[in-house]
Amino acid sequence: MKIFSGTANPALTKKVCEYLEIEMGRCNIDVFADGEKIIKLEDDVRGKDCFVIQSTCKPVEVNLVELLIFIDCLRRASVQRITAVIPYFGYARQDRKDEGRVPITAKLVANLITTAGANRVLAIDLHAPQLQGFFDIPVDHLTGELVLTKYFKEKKFEDLTVVSPDVGNMKIAARYASDLGGDLAIVHKRRINGSVVEAQQIIGDVKNRTVLMCDDIIATAGTVCSAAKMVKERGAKAVYVGATHGVLCEPALERLSQAPIDEIVITDTIPFKDEARKIGVKVLSVADMLGEAIRRIHNNESISSLFNSIE
16 A cells, blocks of 8 residues: 655645554655646555545645646556545535536546546545535545544533534534534524625524534635624524634634634644634544545445444
């Protein structure tokens, strides 16, 4: 087995290799004068089971093209199998034609990864689970809930209410409520424009309760900050927020710093912003979960049982 890292998140790859007690694969990633990427493997990979870890986060196009080049490089080096490990899968939002004359970019990217030569994909919290069906190769889909639930269980919340910040997040909130033994509530929101969201109503009891809101992504933070303000106005005694992917586009950090939130927790699927540390954002690592999934794929063991075995 060989594990290589793109330039998107080498710190995460290093932690995965430490979990597996193996050395990271050696490669040289350089840039031509005109900006084109060139990748050269420094290790012999013929006949090896190879994994390349690369989140397609900002700069999205640069990281995506680098992933495609890496896969092609491995394929032409005669490896046995290539698994594209994509902790954060970009372009996942555009998964359907919700109006005329728009692309389905998630399918396009899936096709590109397959055409480049990947034999398998390992991802964490795709924006929509049905994106697995966009690939014509096997997809192993992990969830950050394994990491976030473990952390929040250790806090031993009393009077917990898990609040879904919008209708689309209801299933995720219900799973958290079941795992953590809390009640369930939901916020009805109205989107004013692409970056402004207004919470309007809440269904459920949050007065004198500890509120937990979890989602797959915090992008502009409009939804979660608006919901946090509402539950505080309705009498919540504390508000905690958890998310797998801390995309944190502008003006997310400013909004989070001003919102009535006691703690914000994200994972390291995307490199952590130093500015986020200044407002007290806590980062949990998905490295052990990824490492265990990689070990099981290599040994042809069950991935689904991983969801019951992480303690």
